[in-house]
Amino acid sequence: MGVELRNGEAGFHELDDADFTDYDLVYHVRDALTSVSMGDSDKYNELVAVMHHRGPLAPDEVALLVTSLKALSGAVSYIDSVLHESLLSSIFSMNMWNYRPDVMDALLELIISLAASNGTYIDSCLDMLVGNFTPPNYFTDMLKQPRGIARKDQVLSRVHSSLKVLADLVPLSPMRLLPIIIQRKPHYCSKEIILVIYVENMLKLESGIFGELVGSAMLSGLVDLLLDLDVEIGWDDILQDESAKGIFSMELEDVDEDIDDELMDGGELPRELSRKSLVGNLFARKLDSLMVLIFEHLESCEVGRRLVEVFETLLQPFQKTVLTAYKSKFSQFVMFYACALDPENCGVRFANMLGDTFISNSHPPLLRMSAVAYLASYLSRGKFLSTSLIADTLKRLVDWCLDYCTIQEGEINPKAHRIFYSGCQAIMYALCFRMRSIMGVPWFKSQLLMPINLILSHKLSPLKVCLPSIVTEFLRQSKAAGLFITSERFNFDDYLESELSKGFGGMERLDMFFPFDPCLLKRCDSFIRPYYVYWSMVRPTYDDGQEEGSDEEVDEAPLGGNTKSREDFDLDEFDSAMNQMSITPKDSLKHRFGAALKEPLRMPSRIRPSTSPESL
Amino acid sequence: MxxxxxxxxxxxxxxxxxxxxxxxxxxxxxxxxxxxxxxxxxxxxxxxxxxxxxxxxxxxxxxxxxxxxxxxxxxxxxxSPKPDMLLEGRVVKVTQGSIHVIVLGFASAVITEEEIRDEFVYKIKHEEEVFSSKFHKHHTIKVGTMIRFLVKSLDEEILHISGSLIPAHTGCIRWLAKHLDDDTITGRSKKKRRENEEESILQDHGTVSGEALSFNSDHRIKKSKKEKRPKAES
Structure with a gap:
């Protein structure tokens, strides 16, 4: 290196002595470039050496570099892609993160001139710009210091503005940019900071001037990345220490400040434990950070009044990747959050999309079952959803199930009628959460109650097939509300466990898939929490004697769902009811049924009921 | 064109x-x-x-x-631009060594110093980079000017055109319209109208389409879909 540097200095020595104008410099460089074809490449080599210098630069070297870059920008039309290959490759391998702003500017000016001068350079130039989205490896530690952050701003703002300038000069460049960005997307195993910075850049492009062009590709690339991380986190990671503790792991709201006390008191917080099992999980941490970035982006879209469009673009990758993925765990919360930000548009659109997917015959059964699982979970958990939307959506499901009943004559057959059973389960699940509020809908009795009655008493016996915990809770609430009492078929104590639900859920156990169960990613959860209905916030129709006359409805539950008073209290019935509603399934059937057979009702020992009795 | x-x-x-x-x-x-x-x-x-x-x-x-x-x-x-055809486009950047043009809102073209006839001299006027004619001081090319130029070659991959301003009938369209065909008044106004039409097409970012024609949505230059294309263009 040292030798090259000296050569470089010597070559340009004359420049220091005389008073040269910019134009003279340009001519000097042109001369160096053209003389290569005549066999004289001394000056050219000096030029390459200046570009190729790596490592710290002294002030005079910086000046030399800037001057050379500027002179080259004036001589781009003399650069030949074959003759000057070494020069081009050293220019394209320069990393902006290594330089001061004045060098960055000169370098970008050159890159833009190159791209605009000749079509053959455009891809390399775009590639070079995209390559600067992320810092070199050595720099990642610096990003925590103010100096590193300042450098990051300097580089990224310049890269993005150059992309804009380039798009003005070469209007088709965004079309070429797209594949490059997707191609250079870091692997999900890369460092968290690299992933985060790259995603920041993608989101910046999405909201930037050519968002219209590249937006959908950016978002679907992002969703792919989320899902890559998502599938790396196994259900085992989430539930590992719950294995012998009961049928379901419990749904718990965490209590940030109170947690320590609780633990000292010997209180057991499976949710926290689940979370703990995720603590060491790098993928979970990366996913958490990326999701937070996307949430913030969605917020900014909401402020900029473009959330509806962005949501529409997000729906496609959601349908294509998340919905079809095997039990995605976290990625779906992006949709949930977008819906929460704009319930009137996005929220309704999402419910309709899921409903359409379920009802449409042209989709494969697994997709339809998955869609209805999403729908049920969404209708139950979205605090922002209006009762009328929930009732309307349920009515669609009920109508479909009723139609199905009328054309089917057979007996119970979980496999053959799995779509139907998943639909019934979805209706019951959502009603468990919403029964009380939905009874206020004027047409509830005529439009929903009667058909549901017919469906449930049909020969296909959904009550025997669907997940017993849901059936039990549903029947319990309907009994308390005085519904369905006329039918003799409902024996409220019969359905505790059933092998049939396994049958309709299939290998995938879609019967136990509740996508919007409480989010276990810590930072994500803080975004989701205000818009989320926890089971403990639901006021069922029955009265356990624990309610103490509280009038709190789901909709009135305190934002944040945090509890301030967390006295221990004794719950028996209430406890088990909630435990049965606790959702997140164990993935191992052996555990589920093995444990269940041994102690069919062993739920609450470690599992505190949703931990927060704030609704009581 | x-x-x-x-x-x-x-x-x-x-x-x-x-x-x-x-x-x-x-x-x-x-x-x-x-x-x-x-x-x-x-x-x-x-x-x-x-x-x-x-x-x-x-x-x-x-x-x-x-x-x-x-x-x-x-x-x-x-x-389908071929060598020696005339093209029209809007100047987006002027530097000492080149003039950058966008044709029909989507194809980029560059005219390098060697392809700019000697009549034009590079100057900086009111902090704006311009090429102005030595003989006609009103004949200038700067950012925003519509110019007519000759095609030298086309990079088919990225639709990059390299052009030339050597022939005398190339340069700023507005100036050429006034000074080259100084025919009758009607002729001139017809020319002018045509030129305006062309400009309006260009401002519509290349949506040179008849009705029921459809555009791919993958390009931002597309704004309005149903711009009737004047006969003169085909």
Whole structure:
């Protein structure tokens, strides 16, 4: 290196002595470039050496570099892609993160001139710009210091503005940019900071001037990345220490400040434990950070009044990747959050999309079952959803199930009628959460109650097939509300466990898939929490004697769902009811049924009921 | 502009059987994939199209070719610049060594110093970079000027044109219109009108399409879909 540097200095020595104008410099460089074809490449080599210098630069070297870059920008039309290959490759391998702003500017000016001068350079130039989205490896530690952050701003703002300038000069460049960005997307195993910075850049492009062009590709690339991380986190990671503790792991709201006390008191917080099992999980941490970035982006879209469009673009990758993925765990919360930000548009659109997917015959059964699982979970958990939307959506499901009943004559057959059973389960699940509020809908009795009655008493016996915990809770609430009492078929104590639900859920156990169960990613959860209905916030129709006359409805539950008073209290019935509603399934059937057979009702020992009795 | 032409083409579009209920959409999609790319068969860049499906009965020959062959007759608006043709475009950047132009809102063109005739001198006027004529001081080229230039070559991959301002009938369109064909008043106003039309097309970012023509949505230059193209263009 040292030798090259000296050569470089010597070559340009004359420049220091005389008073040269910019134009003279340009001519000097042109001369160096053209003389290569005549066999004289001394000056050219000096030029390459200046570009190729790596490592710290002294002030005079910086000046030399800037001057050379500027002179080259004036001589781009003399650069030949074959003759000057070494020069081009050293220019394209320069990393902006290594330089001061004045060098960055000169370098970008050159890159833009190159791209605009000749079509053959455009891809390399775009590639070079995209390559600067992320810092070199050595720099990642610096990003925590103010100096590193300042450098990051300097580089990224310049890269993005150059992309804009380039798009003005070469209007088709965004079309070429797209594949490059997707191609250079870091692997999900890369460092968290690299992933985060790259995603920041993608989101910046999405909201930037050519968002219209590249937006959908950016978002679907992002969703792919989320899902890559998502599938790396196994259900085992989430539930590992719950294995012998009961049928379901419990749904718990965490209590940030109170947690320590609780633990000292010997209180057991499976949710926290689940979370703990995720603590060491790098993928979970990366996913958490990326999701937070996307949430913030969605917020900014909401402020900029473009959330509806962005949501529409997000729906496609959601349908294509998340919905079809095997039990995605976290990625779906992006949709949930977008819906929460704009319930009137996005929220309704999402419910309709899921409903359409379920009802449409042209989709494969697994997709339809998955869609209805999403729908049920969404209708139950979205605090922002209006009762009328929930009732309307349920009515669609009920109508479909009723139609199905009328054309089917057979007996119970979980496999053959799995779509139907998943639909019934979805209706019951959502009603468990919403029964009380939905009874206020004027047409509830005529439009929903009667058909549901017919469906449930049909020969296909959904009550025997669907997940017993849901059936039990549903029947319990309907009994308390005085519904369905006329039918003799409902024996409220019969359905505790059933092998049939396994049958309709299939290998995938879609019967136990509740996508919007409480989010276990810590930072994500803080975004989701205000818009989320926890089971403990639901006021069922029955009265356990624990309610103490509280009038709190789901909709009135305190934002944040945090509890301030967390006295221990004794719950028996209430406890088990909630435990049965606790959702997140164990993935191992052996555990589920093995444990269940041994102690069919062993739920609450470690599992505190949703931990927060704030609704009581 | 002489590099724009309308071609009629008889084509067979192969549609995947899964799209058999939406043949029309599938054909649209297939044709849209041609837009803004140079196609050797047409010897040009497809800018717009319209088509009729000739035969309603398209069958799958199972075992031979699993796609549905839909025969169509299409009208294509093609952009095919050839060397020595004249092109018009808006200047987006002027430097000492080059003039950068955008043609029809999507193709970029560059005119390097060697291709700018000696009449034009680079100057900085009111902090603006301009090339102005030594002989006619009103004949200037700066950012925003519409210029007419000669095509030297075309990079078909990225639709990058390299152009020339050597011939005397090239330069700022407005100036040329006033000074080159100084015919009758009507002639001039006709010319002027035409020029305005052309500019308005360019401002519409290249949406040179007839009705029912459809554009691929993958390009931002597209804003309004239904701009009638004046006859003079074809």
């Amino acid at each position: 002489e590099c724009l032409k309308v071609s009629e083409a008889k084509m067979v579009v192969y549609v995947h059987p899964s799209k058999s209920t939406k043949i029309y959409d599938a054909v649209l999609r297939e044709l849209s994939s041609l837009l803004f790319k140079f196609d050797e068969n047409f010897d040009g860049v497809v800018l717009a199209y319209e088509f009729d499906i000739l035969d309603k009965s398209a069958k799958i020959l199972s075992g031979i070719h699993p796609y549905i062959g839909v025969r169509i007759k299409a009208k294509l608006l093609l952009f």
